[in-house]
Amino acid sequence: MTAYFIEEKDFNDFINQILQVMPVIAPVAKEPLFSFEELQNAEQLRLDYDLTILPPKKAFFPPQQVILRFNAGKFEGTVNPRKQVLLGVHLYDIKAIDQTDFLYTENYEDINYTAYRRATTLVGSNIQNIAKRAFWGSISHDVPAKGQDAFMTKLDAKGYLFEVFSDKGEELLAYGNFQAASQAQIVLANKINQDIKEQCPEKLNYSREEMASTIRQSFKNTALWDELAEDCFSCGSCNTTCPTCYCFNIEDQWNVDQTSGQRTRYWDSCMTEDFATISSGGGHSENFRARRGERMRHRIMRKMVYLNEKLGSQACVGCGRCAIACTADIADPVQIVNRIMEAAHE
Amino acid sequence: MNNDTVMTETLAETFDSLNIFLPKEAKILKVRDTTPYERHFTLKYADGSKMLFEPGQILEVSLFGYGEIPIGLASSPTRENSFDIVVRTVGRVSTAINQLQSGESLYIRGPYGNGFKLNQLRGHPILVVAGGIGLCPTRSLIQYILDRRQEFKGFTLFYGTRDPAQQLFIDDLSDWRANENIDLYETVDKADETWKGHIGVITELFKKTNISADTRVIICGPPVMFKFVIHELDKIGISHDNIFVDLERRMKCAIGKCGHCQINDKYVCLDGPVFSLSDIIHLEEAL
Numbered sequence: 001m002t003a004y005f006i007e008e009k010d011f012n013d014f015i016n017q018i019l020q021v022m023p024v025i026a027p028v029a030k031e032p033l034f035s036f037e038e039l040q041n042a043e044q045l046r047l048d049y050d051l052t053i054l055p056p057k058k059a060f061f062p063p064q065q066v067i068l069r070f071n072a073g074k075f076e077g078t079v080n081p082r083k084q085v086l087l088g089v090h091l092y093d094i095k096a097i098d099q100t101d102f103l104y105t106e107n108y109e110d111i112n113y114t115a116y117r118r119a120t121t122l123v124g125s126n127i128q129n130i131a132k133r134a135f136w137g138s139i140s141h142d143v144p145a146k147g148q149d150a151f152m153t154k155l156d157a158k159g160y161l162f163e164v165f166s167d168k169g170e171e172l173l174a175y176g177n178f179q180a181a182s183q184a185q186i187v188l189a190n191k192i193n194q195d196i197k198e199q200c201p202e203k204l205n206y207s208r209e210e211m212a213s214t215i216r217q218s219f220k221n222t223a224l225w226d227e228l229a230e231d232c233f234s235c236g237s238c239n240t241t242c243p244t245c246y247c248f249n250i251e252d253q254w255n256v257d258q259t260s261g262q263r264t265r266y267w268d269s270c271m272t273e274d275f276a277t278i279s280s281g282g283g284h285s286e287n288f289r290a291r292r293g294e295r296m297r298h299r300i301m302r303k304m305v306y307l308n309e310k311l312g313s314q315a316c317v318g319c320g321r322c323a324i325a326c327t328a329d330i331a332d333p334v335q336i337v338n339r340i341m342e343a344a345h346e
Numbered sequence: 347m348n349n350d351t352v353m354t355e356t357l358a359e360t361f362d363s364l365n366i367f368l369p370k371e372a373k374i375l376k377v378r379d380t381t382p383y384e385r386h387f388t389l390k391y392a393d394g395s396k397m398l399f400e401p402g403q404i405l406e407v408s409l410f411g412y413g414e415i416p417i418g419l420a421s422s423p424t425r426e427n428s429f430d431i432v433v434r435t436v437g438r439v440s441t442a443i444n445q446l447q448s449g450e451s452l453y454i455r456g457p458y459g460n461g462f463k464l465n466q467l468r469g470h471p472i473l474v475v476a477g478g479i480g481l482c483p484t485r486s487l488i489q490y491i492l493d494r495r496q497e498f499k500g501f502t503l504f505y506g507t508r509d510p511a512q513q514l515f516i517d518d519l520s521d522w523r524a525n526e527n528i529d530l531y532e533t534v535d536k537a538d539e540t541w542k543g544h545i546g547v548i549t550e551l552f553k554k555t556n557i558s559a560d561t562r563v564i565i566c567g568p569p570v571m572f573k574f575v576i577h578e579l580d581k582i583g584i585s586h587d588n589i590f591v592d593l594e595r596r597m598k599c600a601i602g603k604c605g606h607c608q609i610n611d612k613y614v615c616l617d618g619p620v621f622s623l624s625d626i627i628h629l630e631e632a633l
Contacts, residue, residue, distance in 0.1 A: 068367060068368060070410035073371070073410070073451060075368070075410060076368075077358070077361055077367070078358075079358060079361035079362075080357075080358040103603070107601065107602050108366050108601040108602065108603075109364075110366060110367075110601070111361055111365055111366075112365065219630065220630065246603065246605075247603075247604055247605030247606070248599070248603070248604050248605075250367075250413070250414060250598055250604070251413055252408075252410060252411050252412055252413045252414075254411045258411075261410065261411050263367070263408075263410070263413075263414075265604075268604070268605070270605055270608075275596075275605075276596060276606060276607075277596065278595065278596050280568065280594075281434045281435065281436040282383070288595065288609070288631050294631070298608070301611070305611075306610065
């Protein structure tokens, strides 16, 4: 890691210079929160954002992605990434991206993801404002963020510390008026990033191992899972807004000529009713998670238990998006985990 | 992911060769109506290459514009000039596939998953319990055993269907009835006037023969069938390590990513579709 400093007065110029060369996807204001969008100019950038509606994974794992095009029996893939910068990503989202990188690479590498991911320069930024349901201070907080090419910390009104972690991060230096950072600036940035961890409005009071083992032991407590899911609309908003969710469905569409068309994958949600349904013919079907409680259990097990060993942390990074998105307000992992932990001691 | 890759337009072609979602064209050599709902396809890759697989593995079979479905291979790799699948008319994709005639094409990805654990079956008596369409993936194993019969001990097949009209692979069944290398026991839930065999649920077939406790058992059929068959096997005292179940789930991607086929923390497409019973009996959503 090498650390640099860029003054506030030079910062917009830095962004605008990158924009001359390649797209920059970064947080901009969008009701009711913020959104990662392709910047038109540096003035739109809102590094003071608290949370974006959708997580930044969409920069290389879009909600809908054509994976092949066909025309009368001929077909071809569509992978054709462009170099781009994904900038202003908070630590919790960097951790989620790192998890998805692993999951899309293990066993079978899916280049429909990895090619776009590799073409992306990932630039993090410190959290200046905290979302109202965030709890990243107490989940996966001991897991270092990996995968960022550079990380910016706003030190004070004067400017940003810019830490570089890779060649891709290094390349960006050419676009801005950077100078070597002082030791005092590095220390200050560290303190800023440490202090903010204590300020989350929500908190989980258990260790990763305690949560994982108690939640797993609660697997067969059907009444508890049914209680947790009682008000669930099975809408899937908790999945759609989740930075660590990576499930998808695949469907074909014809073009109007009825000869050509495409095969598209799109984000899917395990909380929706038919996610695990198979048809067996003659109007018969089998839904392996027919009850809302079973689907809630699957979601929580996925986030808190099943992937821990593989990922070295929970598959939840504490962003709080699901809690905000849920109409019935039953999706918040903090409330769910606390309830499970309480129930285990009843 | 810090590989500093500079992308160019021409690289897109290279990507196609790495793209796990791109299928290969297969020609339909032969198609037969096996029942009013199921058709039996014999296929060969259009580029002449061989399908290399193990009995029990699955394919993603697609038709552009309709979509992709997971289907178990229904022939043995020992019969290497072609490969078979059976498609039941269920939804949009299978209905479209079942309109096809010989000479037309299907598009195939695979094979995927873990098949029947042949190394654990060799040298032992074998019982295959197949219900309905469960005879399709198990036919791959049945053919394999018949082709390499000396590698296995006694070989028994239980086959149950709703009624005689639902029986698949009529020609095979008539061969197997006469074949001394396989003990075939059949049953139907509901007979018609042509049926002279056993009537009743598949577990009743256990009364007709002696299955020894060292038998390796393969079960494939509708979800409801598993529990009852396992109950019978428990009575005989067959270890759950020696019972193998072939599970059906909604395997959309078959590469362990899309999430649809998960049973707890297992992906049926990666960890299965064939599991030893001891690996999954404790999973609540499995059987």
